[in-house]
Amino acid sequence: MKENKKNRKYIIICLSLWLVFCISLLVSYKEEWTVFINEQHIVYHEGINENGKTKKLNEGDSLIQKFKADYSEMTGIALKMNAESVKKCVVKVKLISEEDNKCIQSWKQDLGEVKNNNYYNFTLKKTLKNTKNNKYIVQIDVLKTEGKAAYINLYNREDGSHTTLLCNNKKMKGVISYQIENGIHIALKKYAFAFFVGTAICFSGMLFGCLKKKKIEKLFVFSAAVIGIMYIFAISPFSVPDESRHFATAYAQSSSITGKQTLDAEGRVIMNSSIWTQGQDPTRDSYIEAVNGMTGHYEKGKNISTIPPLNGPYYFAYIPQVIGLVCARMIGLNPIQIVYAGRISALLIYCLIMYLAIKIMPYKKSMLYVIGMLPMTLQQVMSYSYDSTLIDLSFLMFAILVNQITREEGDIDKKIWVVFVVSMVIVATIKFVYLPMWGLILFVSSGTKRKKIKKYIGCAVGIIMSGGVILLSKIGTIQAAVQTGTAAVDASAEKVSLSYCLQNPKLSIEIVWRTLERMSSDYLEQLVGTSLGRLNISIPVIILVGFVAILFISMLEVKNENIHIPRTVRYWSIFSILIVGGMVLASMFLGWTPIGSNMIQGVQGRYFLPVLPLVGVIYNNKTIVLEKRLDNYLMIICVFLNCYTLYFVILSGVIKEALG
Template sequence: MYLAVLAPLSAPDEVSHFISSYRLSNTILGQPAADGKGHVYIRTQDAFVLDTDLNPGESLAGQEETKDTQVLGQTLTEHTYRKIHDTGLSGTGTQEMETTVKPPVETTPLAYLPQALGIVLGRLLGLGGLGLLYLGRFGNLLFFAGITWYAMRQLPFGKEVLFGVTMLPMTLHLAASFSYDAMILSLSFLFSAVTLKLTYGAGNVRKRDVALMAAVMGVLGPCKMIYGVLLGLCLLIPVKKFGNGRNWLLSAAAVLAVYAGAMILVNSATIAQYAAETESFVGWAGESGYTFEWVLHNPVKTLRIFYNTILEKGDYYHLTMMGNWLGNLDQVLDVPYVVILAMTFTLFFLAMKKPGGETVYLAGGRRAWALFLCLACVGAAMFSMFIAWTPASSSIVMGVQGRYFLPFLPVFLMALKNNWITLTKNRDRELLFFLVCANGYVLLRLFSIVSIRI
């Protein structure tokens, strides 16, 4: 339902993710992906999704260079729904290609494989631009649902917690979009589930388990480097589960080698650029920014900026993690705070110990380590945006959004279960049903807002 109510290209950065998926679809079909300038080829009949003033079949013809084109779904209004209704899914039958200056995301192509396969199917079926958008989104949603379902099967405990996180408005919005966050979320959930299964399960670690962890990190790491911190979850697994210390070292080396190799292949240039530069320029602010060198010489000031950021932006992180503003963080497309608060308490209740519930959970040193890793992920997210997005005139870190915390939210919630707080009744089914009903209300509210928004 989120796929339909929140129109294509409405999610954060979804235009760039769509262009990246389209580029990969060109490669899969054996066609040129981009021109010499890196501009991605798209069908002329699909150009109208990047400029809603056009009709299907009309060319962009350099309009992107001369004006700010209105991308479909970037601002959701009644006109968006009308455009979708009037255009339909059918194509014009022409296969003429042109380029767009909209930039793709430079990351591993695997992050866009589900979306690209949906676009390929749409192109083979002769569908138009909207058909490609919906099939690409649907492919991403299918991947998210399949991997998350498998992650739930792997979890030794906390299945209801993971399900609760997947039912948050922001999670569902991202899963039903072109965003590579759908892959990041599902693979993070899977990696967490596998490590917890190997930690608390009865069996020993097999080669296939090590291969699975390595493969997941090999895809996940290059998408968002900050989630490499989740590799620390492997340290929860007892050494005896590997048979001996030698096998543990070989397994750790294999996972790290795949992760490091993927990072070098995809992100080596970016890492080298940020590590070597002594001056930086933040384009959106039009001024200089912070660098690694500045951080090394000013550790106390850096910590003070991070502390001020938590104080000033903590509520914003919470709201944008849960989905208080949907679309492209459009404050008109809001979810009432009381609903967000109710969903937050629901997640905490799902995480608490209860009669007839699971007796195995993160405790002692393992709980402390899991919470430390969650805190480290928050720090990594803030540090990355501090270097890449924050102007030197700012006293807080800019650019961090709450959705960056969703990949490790299930682990954080599972680590909260303890013997001190116990619910008197097991109400998990009712709590999960509430989340379903709350999402129904959110969808009706959003549809109503967009339908009357001019």
């Protein structure tokens, strides 16, 4: 009877949350998605920067603009003309094939009927196919004008563009801004349907798991895999901080493994141009590119030189992503599929590692579930950032060390020592500031004196090996911190150095204090993930409150659970968090902040993710305890909050200007 009552609660909660989510999705689809689905899909745009020159459209003028197609299909063209104050301006627009001088289609338009300073669309009756590298002419003949003349602003040509503009057979210094269209955003319907199905699978799977009493680690793998894949497609490739540089490094490693050419003569990574989209934010066009690419429709490119890979011994930092890239390239996937294969591989390896971590965690398993499902955690682990490997190892070692601390006295297994030393060395090559957390091994009960000596020897080996790696790989960083130079955030300004801090101790302390005082709330938002992408995808604060609430509850002790954490472990955890936080601030202060700044620049909340589980160890008291376990409720709410986070991420991409 009691069990049936609990099951009914799960069903009611899941269905209620699912209904609320579906209402939001339905309303936004009808009122917002459909508007943008029916907008023209722009596949090319030339003319972004005005050159300050204009040309009036006088009666009898004839303008001819020649351009070369860099796309496979087109359904229309849009020309930017200013007719805000025009009474009448009748123009005839022709699209002509330059190869045979054949008129493809012509349009007659009175610009005065639609007074604007924007693009006028000219839609083709029949889609032009196989247009790549073909040359076309747009001819604008001004037939009749009344009153104030319309005019066009001239724009600079794009780099490498062959576009030219003639007015009455005279070459102009600039071009008309134009856009090439290829249908409407119909693929967004597939995207919306896939999102709906994904969230439905997630809710129904969690409900099934709760009713069948599945273990937390299994529910984590299911929910993280489903929601993580939705994050992969919601947050477009290279929209995570520095992801393009990380991708170039991982791609270079995959090229070496597969025997392909890796770098050009100048040390830049060589890859297919269809892969490389440096600095792309989520937009409706990027979503369409993902749908088309994953279904085999993409613009075939050629090999190009991009950017140099990261300098340093990052041989193990990209293992999760490189596995996916190598497999995808070996089986012959297309360029878009290759990009997503690396992300999916990183996510699946994260799910496997978290399965092991939660399984061996002796208590507070739901805390590790919630931390592992935070939006910022999922964003980083599914990206090409080396944060993926860093977070994997940090969470796994945390669980292993807590497991060892809470067990009966005995020798530490050799396998654990291998994982301990190897993980220390890998983390040292990525970001050594997180190594203090590995010091928890000092508090593992050893029993006999001989076992204690073995423990200290193992610690010494890890410290020596990771210390050597730090000295070899980070010596340039250390030297840069001591010396003066330009700041990363502002190349024109001199950066703060160690000598500057020693000469201005009072000012340095004030800057640190002001940073903590005024930026702590921002760091919390970024830590949870209400500022995703390049911190330019904002999520409502109410979602932040929800995640913080369930995270706090997951850290509470459960009545009659007798797991003893020594006080010294809690003290070391506090020490580790303070040291890690201090080193993060110091590294950004000495390597990123320009002299004259009143706060430390470049610090992001995600930098504190690897040590977040330590907060659960610190919060270990009997003042506030749970009468019973709330794991299933916390997991269901966590899934609900993630679905809403994805909802706002995708919505912001759909309504964002594709080129804005």
